[in-house]
Amino acid sequence: MMKPEPALHAPGQGLDTAARRWASFAILLGTFVGNIGVSIANVALPNIAQDLHAQAAQAIWVVNAYQLAMVVAVLPLAALGEKFGYKRVFMAGLVVFTLASLLCALAPNLETLVAARVLQGLGGACVSTIVPALLRAVFPPRLVGAGIGYLALTVAVSAAIGPSIAAGILSAGSWRWLFGLNLPLALLAIALAARILPRSSPIGRSFDLGGTVLNAVTLTLFVIGASELGDADKRGTAALLLVLGCVSAVLLVRHQRDRAAPLLPLDLLRMPVLRLSTGTSIASYTAQTVALLALPFLLIAELKRSASATGLLMTPWPLVIVVVAPLSGKLADRFDSERIGAAGLALFTLGLTTLALLPAAPSDVDIVWRVTLCGIGFGLFQTPNNRLLLTSAPPERSGAAGGLMTMARMVGMTGGAALATVMLDLHGTRGAGTALDIAAGVAGLGLLVALFRMRRGGG
Secondary structure: OOOOOOOOOOOOOOOOHHHHHHHHHHHHHHHHHHHHHHHHHHHHHHHHHHHOOOOHHHHOHHHHHHHHHHHHHHHHHHHHHHHHOHHHHHHHHHHHHHHHHHHHHHOOOHHHHHHHHHHHHHHHHHHHHHHHHHHHHHOOHHHHHHHHHHHHHHHHHHHHHHHHHHHHHHHHOOOHHHHHOHHHHHHHHHHHHHHHOOOOOOOOOOOOHHHHHHHHHHHHHHHHHHHHOOOHHHHHHHHHHHHHHHHHHHHHHHHHOOOOOOOOOHHHHOOHHHHHHHHHHHHHHHHHHHHHHHHHHHHHHHOOOOHHHHHHHHOHHHHHHHHHHHHHHHHHHHOOHHHHHHHHHHHHHHHHHHHHOOOOOOOHHHHHHHHHHHHHHHHHHHHHHHHHHHHOOOHHHHHHHHHHHHHHHHHHHHHHHHHHHHHHHHHHHHHHHHHHHHHHHHHHHHHHHHHHHHHHOOO
């Protein structure tokens, strides 16, 4: 019989095998719920706009509000996890996410739905930010890579099956059921987490309200500015927002510079291995996002594939990540994480380069093996790199390290989306090829950083 709130064997030693399995299931179920909530909403935007009598541009805020709330909340929630304990913040996030899902399902108009999505994004940020620290507490040091591999597997599966689940639900009923789907899973995750997850010792520290406000202003300016870059009519406004974001970022760094445990983890970024691992993570997510956004335009408009064929040709990318990410985590626990990560990034760069050099009339096989190589490389790189990010930080700063992991992913995805959008806006569908060139170049820069990190020996 499961014991409530199992204690750690010793600080930093994780749980025994049986308790670890149940705790991992609770953590990963919460992760799955948060990620499935992102992917299914994207598919439903046309239905939502029609049902709530909104324009398409307005309906996009159903997605943007969630993502913006997550980005803004990551670092403050990492600090709250260290202050109050990771289990408490994780549980609070699940509760907020569940209530917000109910509000989304019952929303009478677009304004209410967007507001509920902001709350849902805050709940999702609690979960995604705290999960790495929880996994570090649950798994013994020799198995942390495996835990991070299971996390990557969960994220990849939820991203891969989310659109299919959404399409199935929309074919049979209202978009409101998409948000209702979250409720039983979230409630189960709450029940399991309350009973099984271990308690962590909170760290007495004051909450940095000034840093939180500056962080929110900085990230909001950057995210909105980057999203507007693709619209030629708004490019001037976008540039202004980005400049203001840079000014706000400077103020944030100055505000955080002398703090012992800053909201913006400057103390961690002073460590070369964490600084370099963050750089490789941003580069990899930037390159992947550029490629995944550009590929459909290349395949459909330039190579004359149908929409259904394009979906099938791109499917190997997430599918091989599902297989490779857990395997790379186990390899990272047994061998050198830096070398495995660098090898993965080299394969990823090679895959993107071969995609950028596709012949004028490629066969489906020509496309599939290149896409598969990208997925193998990214999956092989991601887990060892995240393991380095998490385990190189002091245990008491695990929350901040988890926040850094999440922030690197979001920065990369936001920057990648902006780059792809600008290329497509400037050059039309022909810009997809240029975008793939950029993706390969960015991945190559990340590889150089990874090789430099390896040469330093992680120190």
